[in-house]
Amino acid sequence: MKIGDLAHKSGCSVQTIRYYEKRGLLVNPNRTSSNYRDYSDTHLQQLLFTKRCRALKLSLAEIQNLFTLRDEPEGNCQSVTQLVDQHITEVESQISELHSLKRQLTELRTRCGDTKTVSQCGILKTLGAEKT
Structure with a gap:
């Protein structure tokens, strides 16, 4: 199939397909006699x-690692679970950072009421305050 067909069937853009191909996430497709890429169901x-994997926010390196592991079907699954466990740890860290950010923004929001002028805005004054 041509790249446009592959894009349609996969829901990925042509640019994304070419990018993944350059990054080694897709095996190089065969070429037709007219030198077009000929993609398969693989x-x-x-x-x-x-x-x-991208929907799970796995990095391209992690995905490449999973492809490598998948190519060894008799290998131990422990490497796969370790990769996912590491990703879970990273997600938990990001969640913690986002909670901290929310607390900071909530605190910042208390610095200003809706009826003040911009020159009286406590949010802008707090953001502009110099640390001593």
Whole structure:
């Protein structure tokens, strides 16, 4: 199938497909006699796998690692679970950082009422305050 067909079937843009191909997440497709890329169902499955991983916010390096691990079907699954466990730890850290950010923004919001002028705005004054 041509790249446009692959894009349609996978829900990925042509640019994304080319990017993943350059990054090694797709095996190089065969070429037709007119030098067009000829993608197969294998490419579609690789794209869908990558798309699912990206939806889980896995990095391209992590996805590449999963492809490598998947290519050794008799290998131990422990490496896969370790990768996912590490990603869970990173997500927990991000959640903690986002909670902290929310607390900071909530505190900042208390610095100003809606009826003040911009020159009286406590939010802008707090953001502009110099630390001593």
